[in-house]
Amino acid sequence: MKCGDANMNERGTEERGSLQKTRSGLSLATVRKTLGRSGDRLFVYLVGLVALSTLMLVWLLVAFMISDSIESIEEFGFGYLTGRTWEEQKGVYGALPFIFGTLLTSAIAVAIGVPVSIGIAIYLSELAPAWIREPLSFVIELLAAIPSVIYGLWAMGALRPLLVNSVEPWLVKWFGWTPFFEGTPQGLDKLAAGLILAIMIIPTVASVSKEALRAVPDSQREAALSLGATRYETTRMAVLTYARSGIFGACILGLGRAFGETMAVTMTIGNSNAISWSLIDPGQTMASLIANRWGEAEGLQRASLIEIGVILFVIALLVNVFARLMLGRVLKSVHTTGGGL
Amino acid sequence: MENKIVTEGLNAYFGDVHAVKGVDLAIPANSITAIIGPSGCGKSTLIRCMNRMHEVVKDARVEGRVVIDGEDIYAPGSDAVEIRRKVGMVFQKPNPFPTMSIYDNVVAGLRLNGERDWKRLDAAVERSLKLAALWEEVKGQLDASGVSISGGQQQRLCIARALAVEPEVLLLDEPCSALDPIATAKIEDLLFDLKNNFTIVIVTHNMQQAARISDFTAFMYLGELVEFGITKDLFENPKEELTEKYITGRFG
Amino acid sequence: MRSHKLRKRVDMAASLLAVGCVLVALIPLVSILVEVIRNGAPMLSWEFITDRTTSGVGNAILGSLQIVMYAAFIGLPVGILTGIYISEFGNNRMGSTIRFFNDVMANFPSIVVGLLVYAMLIVYLGMTYSIIVASVALSIIMIPIVANTTEESLKMVPNSLREGALALGVPRWRTVLKVVLSNGRSGVITGALLAVARVAGETAPLILTTMFSYFWTVSPNEPSAALPTLIFNYAMGYSSLTVDEAMRHAWGAALVLIMLVLSLNVSVRLLSMRRFKKNHKGARRWRTRLSLKA
Numbered sequence: 001m002k003c004g005d006a007n008m009n010e011r012g013t014e015e016r017g018s019l020q021k022t023r024s025g026l027s028l029a030t031v032r033k034t035l036g037r038s039g040d041r042l043f044v045y046l047v048g049l050v051a052l053s054t055l056m057l058v059w060l061l062v063a064f065m066i067s068d069s070i071e072s073i074e075e076f077g078f079g080y081l082t083g084r085t086w087e088e089q090k091g092v093y094g095a096l097p098f099i100f101g102t103l104l105t106s107a108i109a110v111a112i113g114v115p116v117s118i119g120i121a122i123y124l125s126e127l128a129p130a131w132i133r134e135p136l137s138f139v140i141e142l143l144a145a146i147p148s149v150i151y152g153l154w155a156m157g158a159l160r161p162l163l164v165n166s167v168e169p170w171l172v173k174w175f176g177w178t179p180f181f182e183g184t185p186q187g188l189d190k191l192a193a194g195l196i197l198a199i200m201i202i203p204t205v206a207s208v209s210k211e212a213l214r215a216v217p218d219s220q221r222e223a224a225l226s227l228g229a230t231r232y233e234t235t236r237m238a239v240l241t242y243a244r245s246g247i248f249g250a251c252i253l254g255l256g257r258a259f260g261e262t263m264a265v266t267m268t269i270g271n272s273n274a275i276s277w278s279l280i281d282p283g284q285t286m287a288s289l290i291a292n293r294w295g296e297a298e299g300l301q302r303a304s305l306i307e308i309g310v311i312l313f314v315i316a317l318l319v320n321v322f323a324r325l326m327l328g329r330v331l332k333s334v335h336t337t338g339g340g341l
Numbered sequence: 342m343e344n345k346i347v348t349e350g351l352n353a354y355f356g357d358v359h360a361v362k363g364v365d366l367a368i369p370a371n372s373i374t375a376i377i378g379p380s381g382c383g384k385s386t387l388i389r390c391m392n393r394m395h396e397v398v399k400d401a402r403v404e405g406r407v408v409i410d411g412e413d414i415y416a417p418g419s420d421a422v423e424i425r426r427k428v429g430m431v432f433q434k435p436n437p438f439p440t441m442s443i444y445d446n447v448v449a450g451l452r453l454n455g456e457r458d459w460k461r462l463d464a465a466v467e468r469s470l471k472l473a474a475l476w477e478e479v480k481g482q483l484d485a486s487g488v489s490i491s492g493g494q495q496q497r498l499c500i501a502r503a504l505a506v507e508p509e510v511l512l513l514d515e516p517c518s519a520l521d522p523i524a525t526a527k528i529e530d531l532l533f534d535l536k537n538n539f540t541i542v543i544v545t546h547n548m549q550q551a552a553r554i555s556d557f558t559a560f561m562y563l564g565e566l567v568e569f570g571i572t573k574d575l576f577e578n579p580k581e582e583l584t585e586k587y588i589t590g591r592f593g
Numbered sequence: 594m595r596s597h598k599l600r601k602r603v604d605m606a607a608s609l610l611a612v613g614c615v616l617v618a619l620i621p622l623v624s625i626l627v628e629v630i631r632n633g634a635p636m637l638s639w640e641f642i643t644d645r646t647t648s649g650v651g652n653a654i655l656g657s658l659q660i661v662m663y664a665a666f667i668g669l670p671v672g673i674l675t676g677i678y679i680s681e682f683g684n685n686r687m688g689s690t691i692r693f694f695n696d697v698m699a700n701f702p703s704i705v706v707g708l709l710v711y712a713m714l715i716v717y718l719g720m721t722y723s724i725i726v727a728s729v730a731l732s733i734i735m736i737p738i739v740a741n742t743t744e745e746s747l748k749m750v751p752n753s754l755r756e757g758a759l760a761l762g763v764p765r766w767r768t769v770l771k772v773v774l775s776n777g778r779s780g781v782i783t784g785a786l787l788a789v790a791r792v793a794g795e796t797a798p799l800i801l802t803t804m805f806s807y808f809w810t811v812s813p814n815e816p817s818a819a820l821p822t823l824i825f826n827y828a829m830g831y832s833s834l835t836v837d838e839a840m841r842h843a844w845g846a847a848l849v850l851i852m853l854v855l856s857l858n859v860s861v862r863l864l865s866m867r868r869f870k871k872n873h874k875g876a877r878r879w880r881t882r883l884s885l886k887a
């Protein structure tokens with residue numbers, strides 16, 4: 001054999017066809033081996049490049065987004081974060097009401113959605129009879145499959161009458177003296193948005209928490225049971241504490257979803273740019289502002305909207321990275337794609 | 342000697358698997374009873390039936406009676422939680438609660454009963470850790486995590502945790518299988534000291550261990566109880582051919 | 594001392610509470626389905642799904658189909674390749690970085706993705722609001738989902754298959770494409786279809802990238818209606834219809850959308866429940882084929 005391996009490598013893949021035809025003096029095995037090796041490298045590079053490119057693309061897009069909002073950044077600087085007015089006539093824009101609205105509605109969502117989700121996770125992981133677990137998880141995860149615009153429509157059509165006619169008058173009657181329930185019930189307000197968000201984060205938080213609970217070794221449950229603990233005591237002292245960082249990560253993921261959710265909130269929050277602590281007053285979140293104003297916004301206002309998007313991006317990045325790190329330590333293989341599939 | 346635990350026609354299943362087949366066994370009080378046999382012979386399942394831990398496994402069920410102090414623990418009115426307080430258990434792998442300190446691990450069972458009195462809790466910790474021969478080693482680091490100590494210490498911590506609720510029976514499911522010889526020797530000494538006050542049932546795959554520490558030995562094979570008797574007799578003069586084969590290592 | 598009875602009661606109460614949580618989550622689910630069917634069903638007719646504007650939502654259905662189709666064209670290959678990389682070659686720092694950011698991106702607010710694509714394609718490349726721009730946005734949402742499910746299903750392919758093929762002298766790339774991918778394909782397809790179902794209901798990125806249209810759109814370079822944007826616009830009163838009529842159209846469109854999305858989602862997930870068994874059979878088949886070759 002005259003043709004060495006090194007030589008073959010240099011020829012590369014383009015000669016593949018001719019090499020296979022000319023069998024003279026070359027063993028077929030050598031040809032295959034060499035082609036295989038360079039083919040392998042090419043393949044890995046190609047696939048790696050594609051994988052990396054989406055990542056790079058997103059960061060590239062972020063750069064574009066920042067440069068699109070530069071007009072607003074230069075105009076308002078850090079004051080943008082504390083500005084309370086959003087007026088087209090004056091050309092003054094500030095993000096505080098929307099940051100406030102996002103935080104408040106997300107807080108409602110977490111306050112209601114997280115306990116319910118953890119209850120569901122406990123039921124699915126610790127209490128439910130075996131035959132019901134899978135079908136029930138399936139049904140709960142259906143909540144994640146419903147498009148958010150349909151949540152919004154449902155809230156306008158079905159939740160709103162309920163809020164206006166019974167829930168909110170009751171809240172005003174008993175808690176009207178607190179700053180949180182002042183005003184006239186309208187049904188399109190921060191409470192409605194918070195409730196919708198609470199429902200929407202349930203599938204994510206419940207299924208990731210369930211995975212965290214499932215990851216607790218049975219030996220921990222046995223330890224508690226053998227001490228004479230009841231089911232509830234076992235769950236509390238052996239299971240929940242063991243899984244606490246996973247559950248915390250699940251909650252943070254839910255919070256991230258609540259921060260960024262757009263359509264259902266836009267359709268329920270009533271869209272008012274005022275800052276008010278009252279949950280039955282309308283409000284605005286960062287995401288809903290973008291969806292609401294996009295069609296009519298031009299120039300500086302559009303740049304300001306994009307800047308809101310940049311802020312949302314940064315928050316979403318921080319929240320999700322944090323949640324990942326919390327989850328990563330406990331659950332190596334949990335993906336939270338599409339809200340908990 | 343009176344019998345502490347009596348099983349009558351005990352059958353245990355995992356789904357379709359018949360793990361324990363019609364076992365009749367009478368375990369004397371204040372003694373160490375060893376259960377030996379090859380892996381998968383149902384010895385762990387048998388002792389898990391004695392504090393109703395078998396039923397927490399998916400698809401598991403039990404038939405027959407297990408009588409402790411004259412009461413059938415599988416009778417309709419009986420309560421698994423109460424039984425497990427009376428019959429403590431130590432598992433194959435040390436399983437202290439990792440989020441709790443050594444102190445909290447020991448008193449975990451007492452706290453379930455609402456014990457809040459610090460003096461009594463402190464006393465219980467010291468007493469249990471001393472019983473488990475761990476006190477001298479950890480008395481300076483009671484606030485350290487339950488998993489910060491060595492494997493042998495963790496297992497003794499689990500024993501202390503089980504003893505803290507003052508059970509009458511202690512079930513040990515191969516407690517030394519994950520431990521080195523030195524730690525094993527410590528636990529064997531400890532069991533020997535404990536038998537005056539507790540009824541101890543230990544599952545082991547290690548025949549030397551059974552011969553060293555137990556007063557009575559039961560040999561199980563394929564879910565059935567082959568032979569039960571005084572340890573010395575069983576090892577020196579087995580009645581059954583199968584037992585002899587097993588203890589002489591000529592097993593099939 | 595806490596009495597035994599009290600502990601039992603607390604245990605009972607806690608169990609009931611957990612069951613209650615499940616019911617609390619099921620109520621909105623059932624209510625949404627009931628309301629959408631109750632309000633949407635009277636609207637359903639041949640005319641409704643084939644006409645536009647005052648009498649139907651046909652142009653929005655067509656728009657949605659086009660946007661999702663183009664998004665799948667871009668998103669699926671990239672997502673699957675990314676998944677292959679993470680699963681087969683990702684045992685290094687680059688692999689785990691990509692995996693990490695993939696997971697992070699999978700939970701990104703979709704409106705931010707819409708803004709990113711707007712900033713690039715519309716502002717910098719001067720494209721117009723159009724189907725294709727929306728497709729790019731949706732494809733970016735799809736990629737991490739598809740990559741994750743691809744990775745998961747390729748990891749379920751037993752290592753013995755890879756080793757078997759490599760031992761026979763099959764090059765790595767052929768092993769991945771022919772052995773690993775073909776064994777994991779049912780999982781990959783499941784993930785792909787789930788991703789399609791997921792983006793079909795996305796609304797926020799569409800608002801920023803296609804606007805809306807009352808007309809039939811066949812060119813990918815023009816603004817278009819889509820079912821989610823139609824529901825939003827009509828429900829919020831941004832339409833030329835009367836309020837009442839717009840609301841009824843929105844419910845009808847919601848029924849069409851939810852039927853598309855849920856039927857895809859549910860059927861794919863039901864089928865994939867049997868995936869594991871199938872995979873095992875497939876694995877055995879491959880092993881026999883390989884041993885025959887040897």
